[in-house]
Amino acid sequence: xxxxxxxxxxxxxxxxxxxxxxxxxxxxxxxxxxxxxxxxxxxxxxxxxxxxxxxxxxxxxxxxxxxxxxxxxxxxxxxxxxxxxxxxxxxxxxxxxxxxxxxxxxxxxxxxxxxxxxxxxxxxxxxxxxxxxxxxxxxxxxxxxxxxxxxxxxxxxxxxxxxxxxxxxxxxxxxxxxxxxxxxxxxxxxxxxxxxxxxxxxxxxxxxxxxxxxxxxxxxxxxxxxxxxxxxxxxxxxxxxxxxxxxxxxxxxxxxxxxxxxxxxxxxxxxxxxxxxxxxxxxxxxxxxxxxxxxxxxxxxxxxxxxxxxxxxxxxxxxxxxxxxxxxxxxxxxxxxxxxxxxxxxxxxxxxxxxxxxxxxxxxxxxxxxxxxxxxxxxxxxxxxxxxxxxxxxxxxxxxxxxxxxxxxxxxxxxxxxxxxxxxxxxxxxxxxxxxxxxxxxxxxxxxxxxxxxxxxxxxxxxxxxxxxxxxxxxxxxxxxxxxxxxxxxxxxxxxxxxxxxxxxxxxxxxxxxxxxxxxxxxxxxxxxxxxxxxxxxxxxxxxxxxxxxxxxxxxxxxxxxxxxxxxxxxxxxxxxxxxxxxxxxxxxxxxxxxxxxxxxxxxxxxxxxxxxxxxxxxxxxxxxxxxxxxxxxxxxxxxxxxxxxxxxxxxxxxxxxxxxxxxxxxxxxxxxxxxxxxxxxxxxxxxxxxxxxxxxxxxxxxxxxxxxxxxxxxxxxxxxxxxxxxxxxxxxxxxxxxxxxxxxxxxxxxxxxxxxxxxxxxxxxxxxxxxxxxxxxxxxxxxxxxxxxxxxxxxxxxxxxxxxxxxxxxxxxxxxxxxxxxxxxxxxxxxxxxxxxxxxxxxxxxxxxxxxxxxxxxxxxxxxxxxxxxxxxxxxxxxxxxxxxxxxxxxxxxxxxxxxxxxxxxxxxxxxxxxxxxxxxxxxxxxxxxxxxxxxxxxxxxxxxxxxxxxxxxxxxxxxxxxxxxx
Numbered sequence: 022x023x024x025x026x027x028x029x030x031x032x033x034x035x036x037x038x039x040x041x042x043x044x045x046x047x048x049x050x051x052x053x054x055x056x057x058x059x060x061x062x063x064x065x066x067x068x069x070x071x072x073x074x075x076x077x078x079x080x081x082x083x084x085x086x087x088x089x090x091x092x093x094x095x096x097x098x099x100x101x102x103x104x105x106x107x108x109x110x111x112x113x114x115x116x117x118x119x120x121x122x123x124x125x126x127x128x129x130x131x132x133x134x135x136x137x138x139x140x141x142x143x144x145x146x147x148x149x150x151x152x153x154x155x156x157x158x159x160x161x162x163x164x165x166x167x168x169x170x171x172x173x174x175x176x177x178x179x180x181x182x183x184x185x186x187x188x189x190x191x192x193x194x195x196x197x198x199x200x201x202x203x204x205x206x207x208x209x210x211x212x213x214x215x216x217x218x219x220x221x222x223x224x225x226x227x228x229x230x231x232x233x234x235x236x237x238x239x240x241x242x243x244x245x246x247x248x249x250x251x252x253x254x255x256x257x258x259x260x261x262x263x264x265x266x267x268x269x270x271x272x273x274x275x276x277x278x279x280x281x282x283x284x285x286x287x288x289x290x291x292x293x294x295x296x297x298x299x300x301x302x303x304x305x306x307x308x309x310x311x312x313x314x315x316x317x318x319x320x321x322x323x324x325x326x327x328x329x330x331x332x333x334x335x336x337x338x339x340x341x342x343x344x345x346x347x348x349x350x351x352x353x354x355x356x357x358x359x360x361x362x363x364x365x366x367x368x369x370x371x372x373x374x375x376x377x378x379x380x381x382x383x384x385x386x387x388x389x390x391x392x393x394x395x396x397x398x399x400x401x402x403x404x405x406x407x408x409x410x411x412x413x414x415x416x417x418x419x420x421x422x423x424x425x426x427x428x429x430x431x432x433x434x435x436x437x438x439x440x441x442x443x444x445x446x447x448x449x450x451x452x453x454x455x456x457x458x459x460x461x462x463x464x465x466x467x468x469x470x471x472x473x474x475x476x477x478x479x480x481x482x483x484x485x486x487x488x489x490x491x492x493x494x495x496x497x498x499x500x501x502x503x504x505x506x507x508x509x510x511x512x513x514x515x516x517x518x519x520x521x522x523x524x525x526x527x528x529x530x531x532x533x534x535x536x537x538x539x540x541x542x543x544x545x546x547x548x549x550x551x552x553x554x555x556x557x558x559x560x561x562x563x564x565x566x567x568x569x570x571x572x573x574x575x576x577x578x579x580x581x582x583x584x585x586x587x588x589x590x591x592x593x594x595x596x597x598x599x600x601x602x603x604x605x606x607x608x609x610x611x612x613x614x615x616x617x618x619x620x621x622x623x624x625x626x627x628x629x630x631x632x633x634x635x636x637x638x639x640x641x642x643x644x645x646x647x648x649x650x651x652x653x654x655x656x657x658x659x660x661x662x663x664x665x666x667x668x669x670x671x672x673x674x675x676x677x678x679x680x681x682x683x684x685x686x687x688x689x690x691x692x693x694x695x696x697x698x699x700x701x702x703x704x705x706x707x708x709x710x711x712x713x714x715x716x717x718x719x720x721x722x723x724x725x726x727x728x729x730x731x732x733x734x735x736x737x738x739x740x741x742x743x744x745x746x747x748x749x750x751x752x753x754x755x756x757x758x759x760x761x762x763x764x765x766x767x768x769x770x771x772x773x774x775x776x777x778x779x780x781x782x783x784x785x786x787x788x789x790x791x792x793x794x795x796x797x798x799x800x801x802x803x804x805x806x807x808x809x810x811x812x813x814x815x816x817x818x819x820x821x822x823x824x825x826x827x828x829x830x831x832x833x834x835x836x837x838x839x840x841x842x843x844x845x846x847x848x849x850x851x852x853x854x855x856x857x858x859x860x861x862x863x864x865x866x867x868x869x870x871x872x873x874x875x876x877x878x879x880x881x882x883x884x885x886x887x888x889x890x891x892x893x894x895x896x897x898x899x900x901x902x903x904x905x906x907x908x909x910x911x912x913x914x915x916x917x918x919x920x921x922x923x924x925x926x927x928x929x930x931x932x933x934x935x936x937x938x939x940x941x942x943x944x945x946x947x948x949x950x951x952x953x954x955x956x957x958x959x960x961x962x963x964x965x966x967x968x969x970x971x972x973x974x975x976x977x978x979x980x981x982x983x984x985x986x987x988x989x
Contacts, residue, residue, distance in 0.1 A: 025084045025089060025092055025724060026080055026083070026084055026092055026100050026103055026104060026117075027080075027104060029092055029093065029095075029100055030043065030044060030047065030097055030100040030101060030104065031044055032254075033053070033096075033097040033099055033100070037097070037244060039243065039244035039245070040097045040098075040243055040244050040246070041212045042211050042243065043097055043098065043101040043211070043243055045210075046101070046105075046205075046206065046210075046801050047101055047104055047105065047212055049205065050105060050108065050109075050205050051104075051108065051202065053074040053203055053205050054073075054108040054109060054112065054205070055072070055076075056107070056110065056201070057115055057201065057203050058071060058072045058073055058076070058112070058115070059072055060115050061111065061114045061115055062274050062277075064114065064115075064116050064121075064175065064179055064182060065114055065179045065182075065502055066175065066177055066274055066275075066277055066278035066279075066549065067175075067176070067179070067181075067275065067278040067279075067281040067282065067285045068179065068285070069269040069270050069288060069289075070269055070270065070271055070274075070291065071111040071114055073108070074266060075106045075111070075269070076108040076110075076111075077107075078260075078264045078266075079107040079110075079257065079260035079261055079264060079826045080103065080104060080107045080260070081328075081803055082122050082259070082263045082264060082300065083095070083103060083107075083256045083257075083259070083260045084264075085300050085302070086256070086259060086300070086301075086302065086350070086351060087111060087256070087302070087347075087352070088261070088301075090170055091302075091347045091348070094343075094344055094346065094576070095343070096242055096246040096247055096248060096249075097242070097243070097244075097246055097247040098215070098242030099242070099246075099248055099249055099252070099253060099343075100246070101243075101255045102218070102219060102222055102248060102250070103253055103257070104258060105219050105223075106219060106223045106253060106254075106257050107257065107260065109190060109193075109194055109219065109220075109223045110187075110192065110224075110226045110227075110257060111188030111190075111191035112189075112190050112193050112194070112201075112203075113182075113186035113187060113188065113192075113193060113224075114182065114183075114186045114225075115187075115193070115201050116182050116189075117200075117201055117202070118176070123634065124181070124332075125214070129492070130181060131153070132490040132491075132494065132762075133176070133180075133181050134149045134152060134153045134980075135153065135490055135493065136182075136480070136490060136514060137149035138153055138865045144282050144284060145176055145177060146281070146304065147689045148176060149175045149177065151173070152173075152177065159192060160202060164567065166685060168279075168716055172279040172280065174521045175278075175279075175587070178280060182272050186227065187223075187224045187225070187226060187227025187228060188224055188227075190220065190223045190224050191220035191223065191224040192220075192222060193382070193800040194216055194219055194220035195213075195216060195220055199597075200935065211243070212243075214244065215242070215248075218240055218248065218250050221236060221250060221254075222253050222254045222925055223257070223500070224255070224258065225257075225258075226257050226258050226261055228824065230330070230333045230334075233251065233254050233255060233258070233938040234337060234340070236249045236250045236251040236254055237250055237251065238250075238252070238340060238341070238343075239343070240742055243988065247343070247613040251340075251341055251342040251382060252341050252342060252343055255334050255341055256863065258330055258842045259330065259331070259350075262323070262326060262330060263300055263305070263327070264325060265291070265292060265295060265298075266292065266295055266298060267292050267294075267295050267305070268292075270288075270292060273721055274518065275289075277638060280782050284319075286315065286316075286596045287313070287315035287316050287318065287874040288319055289318040290311055290312065290313060290315070290316030290320075291309075291311075291316055291319040291320045291323060292317070294309040294310055294312075294316060294320055294358075295307065295308075295309050296308045296309060296310050296312045298834060299354070300351070301351060302348075302351055303351050303352070304351050304352055304353075304354045305327070305331070305351050305352070305353055305354060306353075306354030306355045306356065307324070307356050307357070308355070308357045308359075309357070309358045309359070309573045310358070310360075310361055310536075311358060311359070311360050311361065312360075312361045313967055314360070317358060317360045320358050321358055324356040324358065327353070328353055328356065329358070331350060331351075331352075331353050332353075334350055335349070335350055338350065349383065360394045388600070391974070394518045394519055395519065395608070395611045395612045395615045396515075396615060396710065397515035397516050397518045397519060398516075398519075398612055398616060398619075399618075399619050399681075399711070400513065400515050400516070400711075401465055401513065401516055401568065402465070402616065402619045402623070402627070403506060403619075403625060403681075403711070404513060404616065405445050405465060405467040405469065405566075405568075405625075406445065406467075406505075406623055406624065406625040407469075407505030407506060408471075408505075408565075408566070409439075409443050409445065409467050409468060409469040409472045409497060409625045410471030410499075410503055410504075410505060410624070411469060411470045411492075411496070411499075411505065411626065412443065412468060412469045412470050412530060412564065412565070413435075413438070413439070413443060413503075413733075414428075414495070414498075414499050414503060415470070415495070415530060415630050416979055418498070419440065421434065422984060423438060426438065427499055428627070430500075430502060430649045431502050431503075431643040431644060431645070431649065431655060431699070432643055432644075432645050433642060433643055433644055433716050433773050434643075435642075435643045436642040437641055439624070439625055439626055439642070440626050442468065443467075443469075443625060443626075444468075444625070444626040444627065444628050445465065445466070445467050445468075445625055445627045445628070446464075446465075446466045446467075446627075446628045446630075447463070447464070447465050447466075447616060447627060447628065447629045447630070447633070448462075448463070448464045448630045449461060449462075449463050449609065449612070449613065449629075449630070449631045449816055450462050450633075451632055451633060451734060452571065454576065454604065456576075457575060457576055458546060458573055458574070458575065458576065459573070459574050459575075459576055459604055459606075459609075459949065460572070460573050461571065461572045461573075461574065461589070461609055462569060462570075462571050462572075463569070463570055463571075463572060463612075464567060464568065464569045465567075465568045465569075466565065466567040466568075467565050467566055468563060468564065469564075469565050469688060470529070470530045470531075470564070470565075471528045471529040471530055471564050471565055471566055471614070472525065472529060472536065472538075473527075473529035473531060473532055473534055473536065474527070474534075474536065474553070476492075477536075477551070477553065478845035491531075493886040501581070501653055501699060501700040502649075502653065502655070502699040502700060504953055505679075506678060506679040506681075506703040506707075508713075515568065516544070517543065519540040519570075519572050519612075519914065520542070520570040520572055521541065521542045522539065522540070522541050522570065522571070523539075523540045523568060523569070524537070524538070524539055524540075524569045524570070525537070525538040525540065525567070525568050525569075526556065526562070526566070526567045526569070527539075527565070527566040527567070527568075528559060528562045528563065528564050528565060529564070530564050533559060533564075534555065534559060535555070535556035535558075535559030535562055536553055536554070536555060536556065537544045537553070537554040537555075537556055538551060538552070538553050538554075538600045539551065539552040539553075541729060541979060550873050572608075572612070574606070574607075574608040574609055575604070575608075576604040578605065578607050578608070581607050583607070583611070584614070584681075584946075585841055587610065587611070587614040589610050589613060589614065589636070590607065590610040590611065590614060590802050591915040593605065593606055593607070593610055613629070613631060613636065615640050616629055616638070617629070617636065617639075619681070620638035620639065620640045621638075621639050622640075622641050622677060622680040622681045622682055623640045623641060623642065623680060623681075624640075624641060624642060624680050625640070625816055626638075626640045626642070627640060627922045631732050638774065641680050646738075647695070648729075648732075648733040648736065650728075650729035650732060650733065652700060652725055652729055653696060653698065653699045653700015653701060653725075654696055654697065654699065654700070654725070654726065654729045655696075655697040655699055656694055656695070656696050656697070656729060656730065656733050657694060657695040658692060658693075658694055658734075658737060659674075659675075659692075659693040659694075659695060661693065665744075666692060666737070666745050667691050667692045667741070667744075667745040667748030667749055667752065668691065668748060669686075669691070669748075669775075669776070669778065669832055669833055670690070670691070670832055670833070671688055671689075671690055671830060671832055672688065672689055672690075672692065672693035673686060673687070673688055673693070674687045674688070674693050674695070674696055675692040675694070675695045675696065676696050676698065676714070677695065677696065677697040677698065678697075678698045678701075678703065678706075678707060678711070679697070679698070679699060679703075680697060681743045683707075683712065683713055683714060684712050684713045684714045685714040685719065687723065687726065689730070689752070690751070690752060690755050690832045690835075690836065691748040691751055691752040691755070691775075692747070692748065692749070692752055692834060694730065696726055696729075696730075698722070698726075701722070702769050705718070706718045706722060714936075722884060729843070730756065731753055731756055734749050734752060734753060737749065747773045747774050748773070749773075751773040751775050751833075751836050752814070754773065754836070754840055755836060755839075755840070759839060759843075759927050760796050760927060762840055762844065762930050763840070763843050763844045763927060763929045763930075764929055764930065772784070772785050772788065772841070774823040775833050775836070776833065777812065777823075777831075777833045777834060777837065778811070778812040778831050778833060778834065779812075780814050782811060782816070782821075782965060783838075784833065784837050784841055787821050787823070787837060787841070787842075788819055788837075788841050788842070788845045790816075790819050790821050791819040791820060791867075792819075792820050792846070792865060792866060792867045793820070793821045793822075793823065793842060793846060793865070793866045794820070794821065794822045794823065794863060794864070794866075795823050795825070795838060795842070795863070795864045795865075795866065796822065796823065796824040796861050796862070796863050796864075797825060797827050797861065797862040797863075797864070797922075797923055798824055798825065798826050798827065798859055798860070799826075799827045799828075799859060799860050799861075800826065800858060800859045800863050801857075801858055801860065809949070811825065811826045811829065811831065812824070812825050812831055812834065813825075823837075824861075838923075838927075839927055840927070842866045842927075843866075843927035843928075843929055846866030846867055846868060847867075847868065847869065847870040847871050847930070848866065848867035848868065848869045848872065848873075849864060849866065849867075849871075849873070849897070849931065850864075850865040850867060850871070850873040850875070851863065851864050851865070851873070851875060851878050851897070851922065852865075852873055852875035852877050852878060853875065853877040853878045853880070853881040853883075853922075854877065862922050862923060864922075864949075872897060872898065872899050872900055872931060872932060873899055873900065876985055878922070879981075879982065879985055880985055881921075882921070883945075883982065883985065884895065884920050885918075885921055890916060891914055891915045891916045891940060892939050892940050892948070893915040893916070893935065893936070893939075893940065893948075894915055894916045894917075894935070894936040894938075894940050895912055895913070895915050895916070895917050895918065895919075895933050895934065895935050896917075896918040896919055896933070896934060896936055897919050897928070897932070897933065897934075897937065898931075898932035898933055898934035901977055902934060902974055902977070903932060903963070904961075904963070904966050904970045904971055904974040905931065905934035905936060905957060905974050905975065905978070906932035906961070906962040906963065907933060907934065907935060907960045907961060907962055908959055908960050908961075909928070909933050911960045912933060912935065915935070918936070918942050919933075932962065933955060935953065935956070937953060937975045937978065937979055938979065938982075945979060945982050945983055945986070947975075950975070953975075954968055954971050954972050954975070955968075957971050958971055
């Protein structure tokens, strides 16, 4: 135990009876707190020692920094504060089980887990995902789960309480018995005020230096003493930082911790790396040698904390030190770190790739994320609409407004409320113009949630908006159709594509504080600086935000492009005469076009004023019409050009995301829809510019949409006429799996009777025939223009011959070919015919189960035998080679030759064989033959087939192919 400070306290207390309570309190606390600190290892077993050995070392470090003469200048109360705070500062790491149980259920702990889940770089990210929503039984099924769970929960609890242990220390010091069962006396012999001072001093070892300077410099001590809380807190911080020698970790405790995380190993190495350590009144210097980058980084960070702390204290030393006779702090000498076996570029960090902020923003600006720069205004409007819907929800739930309006699903009952109370107001005004430049001021005002200082932290950092846990909790409470469309983090910053500075006046819903914020472009002269003022007369403003910026355009652009849909810009051009000396407002009208385009599909009304005149802005609003699917879609069936609901053809359905139309193409056969995606997050499903669905997410979302469409049209069936019902059934079938339809036993709606093109023939008559011959025709020479080349149908007795051009698509024939013919005809007879002006791929569907491949097809296949992608090939297996038939699903990557006949031939339950020669080999010699025979045998369709049969059948096939080559 350090003795100088302790002995000096005892000496002063013995000299003055009024101070003896301090000594009595300390002698009891030294024993009690030492025992209490031993319990820290239960929650923090993988941490460095935070027991009495650490506390004693802090006191020793303070003694080294001060020296005996300066210690003698301190009062007994100051000395008591040093001893007590050295032992009490980590007492907040003692966490009783009842507190853990209570905190585990609290919002703060759930938010803590969410913050780790949202931070994919956090070392506990995968652990937090397991516990965020309670236990998942799939990981509990692991035989080692009880021990794994014990270890993982301890890691999460330690991480959670580490951040609050400083403030918890203050609470425990005030009520030790109540908080942790520590029976340190609290009575009238020592004022409670001194314990509050002790709690503040102890807690500030974990606070910012700015917070430390808020502590009083001088305080009345016990008796005639003066106490100096700010000074003692600074000594505590230094003493704590300087406990960096190589004995901070207990090997026994680490053994009980299980498998410590990577950060623990880094800190162990940090302490073990110390090679030289000097600490006295004049100088602090340390030399370390690390073996890993992680250890180096931890040591470098620790040295940086120490340097910064000493520097900050020195800068404010006159406002800290009780007596100038006590001199200055020791100076920081050489803090040297070596990384064994590696070269370093600087001491501050290990070499690594970093992003240059200016360059990053230039890349965003020039990357083509936005097709044209004025799309950035859409991002600002989306933010305004999102925050408005948040405010609507808060007014409904927190302020208990709009009781008569249902929020169970979108309804047009919300539109009057939005119109009357929540419109977004935009003003665009010309400020000045000279010979070549016009300057405009744009203001966008919403009645949303507003922004406070906490929200600004997320706004200033690209990509960090999803870490705003309070906002996330609010969004989670909303019905999914009302939730904001999501945030990518670069949306707001995109405004700097057209301006250098943005001014925001905002009043927050949470604290009614009004802030004036000046935000500067990251890549300009002010380097992204943000200046914040508090508006004193905040009561004058409504909750929400007003955003203003200036935009400079040329009077006359040298060149430009524009959309004919932009009526205002077209009118500007049509009325412009170059001989007149006036400006041509191309850029500002493009910006206005983005506003009006956004407004058409907005749920929040937008009021636009341009140079004092109102511009018409239609807006979508919420709607009751159509079908609302529980998975998150609002769907409307669009009438076709002939006013029917269903018909022949392929249609492009409109995809929207929260009302804003997308460029992603979603095609449907026989009918057309508006599909508004409401229940999904933008950052997960949309590209950054919000124009399209992410390619990687399209299939997943299309499956959800398909399910919703089927549910919708089935409900519509009763409202359809007989013709529409047939097309509706065909539509439902076309969205199902071909295999499920052809092989399934479900008979409902399996014969939709739809008209084949504009002919007099219908599908039900065709599938009732004894055979159907389908001729897929590709015309190599254009025929007479008046001749119908697209679809011709002949019926001879009980047989149909259908001749259809390979292009364009006729949906009813495609449906017949894909679904109906394979279901009702189980035999195939395929041939090929080529004439001067056309080629025909002829597929005869028969009732028997035979598969016949004409030699004309094999000759056609030989002609296209060229190496495209895969060396191995597969083809339909005709009956004469049925010994070669294999399980279709076991065939790997190869060239499927039957696709050259028609990619839309359904081959469900049709035999497939693997070809014995190499793709592109005109000699048709065996390719990797022994392994092929072995593979076919292992995957044969008929279990009675032998290897010798397989080999002999392949020989027959090869001989036949070669003979055809000789005759062709």
